[in-house]
Every structure is written in structure tokens, then in C-alpha cells.
Amino acid sequence: MIIFVKTIMQMERRNFIKTAFLGGIASAVGLKSNDLFGAGKMSVDASNDLVAVMGGEPGQMYQKAIEAMGGITRFVKKGDKIVIKPNIGWDKAPEMAANTNPDLISAIIKDCYLAGASQVTVFDNTCDEWQACYKNSGIEKAVKDAGARMAFAHDQKYFKEVQLPKAVRMKSAKIHEAIIDCDAWINVPVLKNHGGARMTISMKNFMGIVWDRRFMHANDLQQCIADCSTFEKMPVLNIVDAYRIMTQNGPKGKSIEDVQVPKALFMSTDIVAVDAAAVKFFAQFKEMKLEEVSHIGLAESMNIGTSDLSKLKVERIRIG
């Protein structure tokens, strides 16, 4: 393993984190990671690349996972403006697994504030009518109770044009201003099957930070999903909520019959790795091949991350 030692203190936080996880992947793969960003070199610390937890309540599983990732302070610094981006796409109750679990969101917000975050903002560009989604998903209440802020995302006005130079199809996109203005953001999708993209997990969750969803559907959906992850301001952490998962009729779902309750959670700084892990987990409930979810493969080929979990330091935790 190649060890780089440099003045970490002088590095920009964002670059530090990028380098941290990319370095982690690269070193695991046996690559030299020095030219990926060129922002600096650092030591790969002992933290895990990916953590999987099973058998607990959402908040409890989050605590176990974040400890195994090296604690929230690794990602959230004192005074930071943090955005948490759940999936709040649908006017459905938490039991329907169409949206991210509100208890999980609540736990993350509280942890961010413990780490000294100055402000925590939560939003999603919803599919169903936004006020109904915010309310009936239970997320608005969870967010307000935890002292964070729900941002509006129902109008183009809240989105700003951003260039995506490394993208293949979607060279620019309108991204929500909260993401652009924050110090760091945490991506918190829920694990569901999806009629169009096959699966919706972390990368697909970016569709809620983008204004024009139709453009993505019209211009090779899978490529556009991968293109989103070329955004230079990637989430510092991806947390996949698999407490309840939707295994059929996704992403909206029809009834409680579409839901399985495996009580799991996955966490990684590598968006490709965490999605790959989630698909493999999902495949235990419903047949799903990793290759079918082609945005994962596309992202890997664009060097966004790796889906080869054997090359990562993975910690598996079982509660109870």
C-alpha cells in the first residue's frame, strides 16, 4: 500500500474527503491515486470503505454505521452548512417505502448538529405534489422536530445552472441552490426497484437535486444518471435506507404488499460501491443483476467509483 503524507490541515475539506475516499478505492485496487484530483496526497486511514448494518432500528443502525466509518466529524466540520438529500418523491406514508425513512433522517440531522453543523437543510424535487410529499412522507415533521430546515424545490427558481464537463450526455444541469451553497451534503436514498432505471438507489437519487427530470428520461436515462455523479460537488457520504425496501411496482408502489422489511442500512463514500452493494442485497428478495442496473456500470467506467466490493474494506455489522 502506498502511503502519502502531506499537510492535511492545509487542504480544503472537500478535497480532503474526495481524496480520502478515492485514495481508499485506488489503493485498494492497487492504483496510484495521486493524479485523480491532484489536490494533495494523504494517508488512507483505517476507516472502512463501506459499512453494512442489519437488524436494528433506523437511528440505531445509523449510529453503528457512522462509528464504523470513523464518526460524523470525519464528514461534518464545525460551522458547516449541511444538506441532507433524502428521497421524498411520492405522496406516500413511511410504511410504503416509497420515501426515505424519516427516523433515519432525524438521526442524521441530530448527529450533524452534534458535530457542530451551523445549519442542516433537507429537500427533494418531488414527483407528486410537493407539499403533500413533504407532509405525508413524515419527513417534514422529522426535520422540523430535529431543528433542521425544509427547503423548497418545487420551482425552477430554486435551481441554478451547473456545467458537468465530465458528463457524456448531460453536459449541464440545473442543480438545487441548497446543494450549490452548502459546505457538504449527504445523500440518503431509499432502496427500491424502478421500472425505468431498474433500481433507484444513491445515484438515481440525484434526480431530486436536478430540475429537469424529463431531459434525463429523454437523453438516455442510465447515462444521464451516471452523468449526474460527475458533478464536482459529490456527497460526502451516501447512506442507503433499506429498513423498508420496495421490491415491486417501484418507485411509487401500489400497496404495502410491495414492501419488504429487511431492516438494513448501507453507508459509503463511494457512490458506485454502495449502489452495487445495495443491488446485491436487493437480489436476495427479487432477481436483479448488477449489469441490468446499467448506470452503475457506466459510472464505474467513468471512474466515479468501483462496484467490485472485494477490493474494498467492508465492515458487516449485525445488531441483535
Next chain:
Amino acid sequence: MYTYLKKARVALSVFFMIAITAAFIFFVNRESPFFSFFLKLQFVPSLLGVFSGGLLVFVILLALTFLFGRVYCSTLCPVGTYQDVVSRIAYYFKTKKKRRFKFSPVNNIRYIVFGIVVLFIIGGITLPLGLLDPYSNWGRVSNEIISRSEQLMHNGVSFLFPDTVFYRSYAHFTLGSFLFALAFLLLVTLMSAFRGRLYCNTICPVGTLLGLLSRLSLYKPAINRDLCTRCQACVMKCKSQCIDLETQTIDESRCVGCLDCMVACKNGGISYLFSYKKVKPTEIETRTSKVSQERRSALIAIGLLGTAMATKAMNLGPVMKTKPKPSGIMPPGAADSDHFKRNCTACHACIAACPNNIIKPATNEYGLDGVLLPVLSFKNHFCSYECNECALVCPNDALMPLLLEEKQVTAVGKVKFFQDRCIVKTDGTDCGACDEHCPTKAITMVPFGNDGLYIPKVNGSLCIGCGACEYICPAIPQKAMVVQGLPKQVKAKKPSLDKQEKIEVDDFGF
């Protein structure tokens, strides 16, 4: 006593006007159905909704009229109150002389207008009533002008407080509907600024009908000849211009029972008197002069009735009615286009209530007899599966109240899938936006070609025409999913449960 009664009348009328307007204002109507209740107290809604709930209100309104004449016009009607407000404001801009109202002789235009409205209703067409009904007009004014102004102000506030006050995206704007509302508002403003209740006594079909009924009222305002000094104080205050001091009579068919004259008279010379079957002494003298007028009215009435009968007999109604186009998608609860057109007066309460802003005033979607009626458009959003607001708010029963479970299986249209326009076929890439949004899974994705692609497949029996697929379909210039309206709304099949075994896993799978 009349001073207190008048004050109570003014307070009530202002309250009703505010309540009815509030039902059309975004913030209020979104928070509670409280204000929508007041829509049901209006005359035309109670008349049209008579067979399903409005009956009680209708009976009460009729009883009020048979007791005291057109008090509806002075107390419950929002347009009536608006005119009084305008009249009062205009008062301050007028010279002392111009402030005085004068007696105006009966004009018979109102019977002609009323006759035409009735004629159309007998022919099965409600539109002319809708275009003249004061409540429906007030609805359109509230929706197109007051509510839009409120939205502008709201967005101004949201500019100042971007984090706490959300920006309201502008909804459909139908120029014709806006202009119609504006024209009505201007007309009524001008008429009332110069001539008080001129609209009520010249055009308003409700006013005319209640005027006819109030000829039979138990209590009528009457001048006490012993006390009257013909000082003109009452005449100058009468916004209906219906007090004739020459004969010392009050034309009860035009009197709206505003009580102003009773307050104005220093001698207490005008009061409500029990008048059932009593021929007023004044009337005996004036009969002769009234006869010719009444005969004329009677002739007109008979003529119109005859025409109506003939129209009905010749079955001209259906000829005048136009068939709705596929784009004419009626809101849920409309049942069928005949019922819908018969009951809807285009008050736009449903348009104001829709949280998704997908209901707009029709231009030509329903044909000529359906202009301004609410029609669904999936350009800006789609009909929420979990929402039945429009069907609950309609005071006319043009949209029958639907429980959410009923609404979720009520098909307002059916989607048509044009495979040749679909991204999956034209571009050979994944899409599935329609399937993603479909709440009933009338759309499912099935294997397509050999590249592992999936293309939508429609199961029409499950489709409720909510338009989610059409709204989100990214195909341009023409959408691959297009909802076509049904002239008769049908029951869709209830979505299947798709039971699956609950699986428990011990492993992470990697």
C-alpha cells in the same frame, strides 16, 4: 330598530362576501374546507344541487324570499355587497347632487334576459345562467383577479423571505377567462358607481326570479301615507331606485331589502308590513297604469315559454349542444358530459381548490356550450391519486362528491400509448418515466428488443386518466402518452394487490 337591523345586515353581507372570496384564495382554502361551505349557501348552487344536498338551502332561501322579499340580494350575494361597496366609495367622489338616487321606472330588459336564460336551461344548456349568475361571476372574479393579485403579493413576500415563504409557480392563464372576469367586474363597477343596483334589476337572472317571487312575500316594505311628507330622503338613498313617491309605492320586485330607506326616513314612514293577499291602497289607484306593463311582461313570458316548449318538443337542445373533444377531460365526479354541462356554472371553485393547478377554464375543449367550464390539463402537473378536493368543493354538484376510494377508481379519461413516439423505441434507451408515475400500475414495463430494454404497456381497464404519464413523458414534440377524455366517466378496475411472500434474510448478499 331598523338602524340595528341595517347594521346587522351590513355586517352579515360583508362577512359572506369575505367568506366566499376566501374560498377562492389559495392560503385559506388550502388550510380548511370552512370557507367552501359558504359557497353552498348561494342561490344558483342550491338550485342546481337541489337533488343532492342543496335542497335544504334552497328551501331556506325561498322561505326567506317569501317572508321578506329579496334579502338574499342584499345579504348573501357577494356581487350585491360588492356593488354596495362601490356605490359607497363612488359617493365620496360625487357632487352632492349626483349622490342622490332617483326613482327609475320599471324596465323589462330583466324579463327578456331571464327568459333567454330559462329558455336555454329548458334546452339543457346552463351556460348563459353561468355567465350571468352573480355567484359564478364572483367566483371567476375571485379566481382570475383577486386570487392572482394575492399570488403576486405572495411571491413578492417570498422574494423577501425566500427560506420561509415559498414561491408559488404561476398556473394556467386563460386569457379569455381572465378578460371575461375583468369585463364583468368593470361592468358591475360602472353600473353600481352610477346607478346602484342597476345590474341586479336589469341583468341578474337570480334577482329577476327572486323579484317575481317577492311579489308574493308576506312582509313588504311599504310607505305609511299618514307619515310620509314626500321629502325624498328615502328615494335619494334607494340604490334599487324603486321608491316612487308620486304614487307612494315601493316596487318590491326590485327592492333588495337593504333597509336604507327605513333608516333614512325621519318620520318612520317606511316599514315592513304584513302584506299577504292585501291589496295596497296605493295599488288600487295605480293599477291602471301598471296593467299595460304587466300585460307586456306576461306576453313576453308566455312567448318565451312557448318558444321553450317548442324547442323542447323539437329536441333542439341536443342539436345546440356540442360533443366534447378528446381533450375535454372533465374533473373527477362530473359523471357524464350532460350532467356536467347541466350543473356547472363555471364558478371555478374547483380551479381554485386544485392543489396541482391542473384545472383550467375551457376554451373549446367542450364545444361552444362548455366555454369557461373547468377542464383538466396535464401540461403543468397531473391529478394526485391521493386528492379529491375538486369533487368535494363543487357547490353545484356538477362534480358529485366522491370519497377518495371512489375517486381512485373513477376514470376521467383513458391513456393512449403511441409507441412510435416513445423514447425507448425512437432512441433505444431506458426511460420508464410513465411507469414510474402511474399510481395504479395501468402502465407496466415489458421487455423490448434484444438490448435488455423495457417499454411501457398499458392496461386500459386500470387507467383512471390521471395524466401522470402524459405530464412526465419526455417525448417531443408529441407525447407518447396522451390521455383522452371520456364523455362518460367510468369505473376503473381496482389495482391488484400483487401479494408477495415476506422474505427474511440473514445475509447481506455480498
